[in-house]
Amino acid sequence: MVIEIFVAKRTVPLTGKGTQLVEMGSGDPHYSDQPFEVHLPDDVVRDRVENVDSDEKTNGVIRLTDLRKSYGEVRAVRGVDVTIASGQTVAFLGPNGAGKTTTIDMMLGLVRPDSGNVSLFGLPPSDAVRAGAVGGMLQTGSLIEYLSVRELIKMVGSLYPHPLDLEEVLDLTGTGDIADRKTTKLSGGQTQRVRFAIALIADPDLLVLDEPTVALDVEGRRDFWNAMQAVTARGKTVIFATHYLEEADAYADRIILMARGQIVADGPPSEIKAKVGGRTIRASIPSVHRETLESIPGVVSASQHGEEIVLVCSDTASSDGALRDLLHRFPEARNIDVRGAGLEEAFLKLTSEDDVDSDAMDESR
Amino acid sequence: MNGSTYLRYEMLRTLRNRRFLVFSLAFPLVLFFTIAGPNRHVQLGGIAFPLYYMTGMASWGTMTAVLSSGGRIAQERSVGWTRQMRITPLTTRSYFTAKVLSGYMMALFSIAALCLAGSAVGVRLTAVQWVTMIGLLLVGLIPFAVLGILLGHLLSVDSLGPALGGMTSLFALLGGSFGPIVTSGFLFSLVKCLPSYWLVQAAKSAIDGGGWPPAEAWIVLAVWTVVLARIASRVYQRDTARS
Ligand SMILES: Nc1ncnc2c1ncn2[C@@H]1O[C@H](COP(=O)(O)OP(=O)(O)OP(=O)(O)O)[C@@H](O)[C@H]1O
Ligand SMILES: [Mg+2]
8 A cells, every 4th residue: 555655656746846845855955953044035935935836735735755764773754755735634643653743843844854855835844934834833842931821922923924813822722811820830731722822823824733632631622622623714734643533533634644654544534434443353263365354344454464363344333243244154263352443553453564565665765 | 023022032031030140140249249348448469459359250240141041042952942943933043142142131230230339349440441341241252152052052951050150160260250360371371262261351451451352362262152153053953853
């Protein structure tokens, strides 16, 4: 499957934006970890962001092309290709260590990719960021001292060309009643709300949120997603990372499933849910063909290691049916185990099948 | 981007930092009053002791003020704020400029406090002398501002207190902030390579008038500034990993 994605994307010509879509290897002058970077003047950048041709807008405000990043031995991201259209809400879903944060950090220009290219609105991340087109909430990080919540949000808002109204942001993020507190006197969830407010006041075209609801209670989550919906209603593009399928399902138009540094599935929530949200049947059955297992009604995918077989079904009804069918066909089946597929499990299964392919790809490069 | 609001809040944050106020303002003042106060009529080689001591404390206090912007950078790095700022339109240059300017603001407060203290115990200077002293001090602080940025990227928050404290004391001591130092021989030529020596001389310009700045001073300051800036930009480039 991954091969298909790669091949498909590779053959797409990088239309029109030749100079901006140059490979962002080492020595790219636009990269924001340069000390005192030479930049285009502000107004030029802003102008370019606002007037990027409609082609770039409709075909993808965000384009990640074969992104790769290793930390020593750890291959954190290995070949991510994504195009995200304007106005979409996209969830990066994956277990710990999947490479979500690394991908997001490269998207924001915080981490330099080993190879591959990031283009936001047809610009390198550093230029898009400097034009105020991007707002974000990083996975790690807390607030600085000696300011009140209100002052801090205002300070960040002042850096952007058209910030949202402060009172509106306080209201949306539920920080109104802590607005006059010192930033150091907040609970974890309150801090998280303030961090969200900081991302929101920018009123950016692209909002990137890395596990935004992590420290929030139920009410906090509800407030958060209500605020998010107000944002997306204005046609903004939102990208968020999460561990929770339910969250991705409820709020995203599209889910990108990541595991071990790769995209293992990419599609609308209903499709992804069918792939990973279902139930897994495990059993020991001697000498059976994978094709046979896959032909059982209700089975989405099947794998086999010796006698151990694993069937993935999309929901309880289909796993019930599949189990009946399985026992009917293979009465000798032993060690039967049916459980809700943990995300991690589902991911690992999905990736382990593709691993070989992608390693071969790596070698052939 | 309108950087003025950002700068204003940066300065406000600096002023609200009590620990910092104590170190860069109160310490030199207390030392000045306890040491120069009782010796207000003492003459030291034809110079009134309070004047001599005021200039020493001014060099030390302003050095502390400017260097401590490094502490604030390290603090912001450690909580991940620097990364948050890197995804706003705020440029790296503006970020550092705001830090340096708020360090300089504290330095000015420190100078003002010491000058008032000096006047209180009888230091009398002409307007030209005051202006020359303050102007030269501000120039002499440039390498320390760059050193602050460098240390802010090299040090962890834990090691910062001792490192900054130790470094300012050492620089101040060797430069002559706390009292007379060697004035001849090999050691003296080493001391003359220190930016703090020239910072102290800048302050002392108020005493002897035309002693500063010789070409040597400008060269020492320029070399330190350039070398430190080079290292700082290296370290900054390396500093992309998340904390
Ligand atoms: N600075 C770093 N140095 C070394 N290894 C790193 C670094 N950052 C990330 N990694 C490794 O890269 C891999 C991907 O990490 P990443 O943070 O992108 O995952 P993630 O999907 O965001 O996980 P989580 O859900 O836990 O946040 C992990 O194996 C991690 O250990
Ligand atoms: Mg993460």
